Amino acid sequence: MRQFDDHRRFSPTAQGAVDPGLGELPEWNLADLYAAPSSQALKDDYAKAERKAAAFAKNIRESSLSLPRRMAQSSPVQLENLKTFKT
Amino acid sequence: MGRIAAYATLLYTGDTTDPDRAKFYGDMQETLTRISTHLLFFGLEINRIDDGILDAALAAPELAHYRPWLMDLRKERPYQLDDKIEQLFHEKSVTGRGAFNRLFDETMAGLRFDVDGEELAVEPALNLLVSPDAETRKKGAKAISKTLGENIRTFTLITNTLAKDKEISDRWRGFDDIAASRHLANRVEPEVVNALVASVEEAYPRLSHRYYAMKAKWMGMDKLNYWDRNAPLPESDTKLIAWDNARNIVLDAYGGFAPQMADIARDFFDKKWIDAPVREGKATGAFAHPTVPSAHPYVLLNYQGKTRDVMTLAHELGHGVHQVLAAGQGPLMADTPLTLAETASVFGEMLTFRSLLEGAGDVAERKSMLAGKVEDMLNTVVRQIAFYTFERKVHTARLEGELTSEQIGELWMSVQAESLGPAITFDEGYETYWAYIPHFVHSPFYVYAYAFGDCLVNSLYAVYQETDAGFAEKYFEMLRAGGSKHHSELLAPFGLDASDPAFWQMGLKMIEGMIDELEMLDS
Numbered sequence: 175m176r177q178f179d180d181h182r183r184f185s186p187t188a189q190g191a192v193d194p195g196l197g198e199l200p201e202w203n204l205a206d207l208y209a210a211p212s213s214q215a216l217k218d219d220y221a222k223a224e225r226k227a228a229a230f231a232k233n234i235r236e237s238s239l240s241l242p243r244r245m246a247q248s249s250p251v252q253l254e255n256l257k258t259f260k261t
Numbered sequence: 262m263g264r265i266a267a268y269a270t271l272l273y274t275g276d277t278t279d280p281d282r283a284k285f286y287g288d289m290q291e292t293l294t295r296i297s298t299h300l301l302f303f304g305l306e307i308n309r310i311d312d313g314i315l316d317a318a319l320a321a322p323e324l325a326h327y328r329p330w331l332m333d334l335r336k337e338r339p340y341q342l343d344d345k346i347e348q349l350f351h352e353k354s355v356t357g358r359g360a361f362n363r364l365f366d367e368t369m370a371g372l373r374f375d376v377d378g379e380e381l382a383v384e385p386a387l388n389l390l391v392s393p394d395a396e397t398r399k400k401g402a403k404a405i406s407k408t409l410g411e412n413i414r415t416f417t418l419i420t421n422t423l424a425k426d427k428e429i430s431d432r433w434r435g436f437d438d439i440a441a442s443r444h445l446a447n448r449v450e451p452e453v454v455n456a457l458v459a460s461v462e463e464a465y466p467r468l469s470h471r472y473y474a475m476k477a478k479w480m481g482m483d484k485l486n487y488w489d490r491n492a493p494l495p496e497s498d499t500k501l502i503a504w505d506n507a508r509n510i511v512l513d514a515y516g517g518f519a520p521q522m523a524d525i526a527r528d529f530f531d532k533k534w535i536d537a538p539v540r541e542g543k544a545t546g547a548f549a550h551p552t553v554p555s556a557h558p559y560v561l562l563n564y565q566g567k568t569r570d571v572m573t574l575a576h577e578l579g580h581g582v583h584q585v586l587a588a589g590q591g592p593l594m595a596d597t598p599l600t601l602a603e604t605a606s607v608f609g610e611m612l613t614f615r616s617l618l619e620g621a622g623d624v625a626e627r628k629s630m631l632a633g634k635v636e637d638m639l640n641t642v643v644r645q646i647a648f649y650t651f652e653r654k655v656h657t658a659r660l661e662g663e664l665t666s667e668q669i670g671e672l673w674m675s676v677q678a679e680s681l682g683p684a685i686t687f688d689e690g691y692e693t694y695w696a697y698i699p700h701f702v703h704s705p706f707y708v709y710a711y712a713f714g715d716c717l718v719n720s721l722y723a724v725y726q727e728t729d730a731g732f733a734e735k736y737f738e739m740l741r742a743g744g745s746k747h748h749s750e751l752l753a754p755f756g757l758d759a760s761d762p763a764f765w766q767m768g769l770k771m772i773e774g775m776i777d778e779l780e781m782l783d784s
Contacts, residue, residue, distance in 0.1 A: 196566045197503040202275075202559050203533035207268040207552065211285045216265060220292065223262045227299040234303065 278542035406690025470682030579609025587743030603714030647680035719768030
């Protein structure tokens with residue numbers, strides 16, 4: 175992020191045709207993340223995130239009342255797994 | 262969740278005007294916000310645990326790995342308030358700080374700047390200041406000061422209100438300095454920032470004052486008008502660099518530093534991790550997105566073949582290399598703290614710049630490249646430190662009561678004269694130019710971070726130039742640490758210490774050296 179005053183890195187996007195002298199410019203392949211917005215894998219991950227986040231909260235709430243130590247011990251691992259969908 | 266968020270974000274930035282992508286992106290934000298409310302309490306709860314209990318828990322091997330993350334979280338603890346107050350602050354921020362931020366954004370977006378009868382929005386108007394034509398720059402500058410001047414009461418109200426709002430929460434939370442909450446968020450100690458600011462301010466005469474005097478001479482003027490400061494230099498290059506050539510320039514520069522660095526960067530080209538062309542609807546600018554450690558980063562560019570675009574490629578690939586190396590830290594600790602967030606990117610850019618400079622054909626080309634680099638650095642280092650000084654003056658003065666537009670304008674002008682020097686004339690409406698800078702509104706005191714990143718890399722590069730062997734391995738080790746270490750631990754292997762003014766002076770010396778060379782080429 176840079177600011178307006180020093181925006182020369184972010185030169186305004188040129189209008190019109192791309193200069194042919196640049197050769198072929200690559201476009202990224204996002205399929206390494208998901209095949210498509212409608213893909214089954216993505217729907218499954220949404221559902222998994224929902225389920226795991228709720229379970230995480232419930233687990234902490236219930237154990238933290240009596241055992242803050244247990245919460246501190248296991249929770250970062252669970253939170254991290256949740257962020258990446260490791261099971 | 263990170264994977265979905267990354268996917269939706271990247272898809273959307275590829276074409277922000279496609280309604281399907283926009284909807285997918287919007288729905289994603291909504292869903293993930295809802296899901297993550299389950300997790301929000303976790304940090305607060307951890308910070309309610311007593312030190313003794315947490316220390317004992319940290320002895321367990323499975324938790325020891327997360328020590329850096331937990332310790333980092335703990336730093337917020339002394340400033341955390343009771344649940345009820347936290348909740349009230351949070352809810353009230355919508356109608357307080359949040360509302361004034363929005364007022365700024367909406368006012369700014371609605372402003373029109375009249376240039377020869379044409380009504381321009383703020384960004385195209387500001388773009389006129391980098392036009393090669395002096396008359397166009399002047400017209401742009403006049404239009405900007407006219408419109409800002411007509412709306413100055415609103416910006417003054419916003420500034421006064423936000424400074425007061427910040428003072429109220431700082432007081433409740435127990436921050437002892439106007440910038441202390443920012444330093445905490447940046448995980449940097451006040452004495453480190455003070456060392457940086459003092460070193461840069463002390464160097465103003467040898468950096469900006471000297472350079473702009475030289476630029477005035479190049480442009481055939483006694484003094485530059487403020488609208489000439491960022492004017493393109495008369496000899497700026499116009500040749501286009503084809504994509505394959507750009508790729509080779511950056512990979513060669515990286516490989517010259519260490520083959521491993523080029524190997525990591527090569528994957529970005531070979532595996533389609535880069536989106537390079539300018540397209541209708543695509544996000545502007547450039548970024549590297551780390552996605553999640555279990556996948557790989559992506560880079561977005563708007564490549565148009567200028568030398569600057571090659572530098573941007575080198576910059577973003579530097580981030581990309583850093584993200585690949587830090588992925589081993591896992592999602593909670595891979596993110597680099599602000600203090601080193603720009604290290605790999607600026608370092609990668611520096612390697613590429615040096616390599617291009619070595620290959621410069623003649624004196625004119627070398628001069629133009631050096632001048633371009635110096636201007637970038639002055640905008641990043643001198644300018645941002647001056648902005649920080651301005652913010653400190655405004656917030657300090659606000660403690661005594663409301664400020665008038667004239668008072669804010671006077672503070673602004675004094676800081677400009679001091680930092681940019683006698684070779685630039687500031688008059689005819691420049692006193693309102695503080696009003697459009699969004700950082701003052703959205704992230705008070707953030708601006709020094711830009712100077713921090715650039716200066717740090719300059720110092721690091723100076724060490725690299727003086728080291729015979731072993732630098733690259735230490736450098737990679739530093740990048741691999743991601744967010745798991747404090748800057749003092751990361752810099753120690755290089756014999757560097759950010760709280761020592763000598764550290765910053767070493768980096769500033771490098772900019773001075775470039776200006777020395779420009780003076781020499783000039784005579």
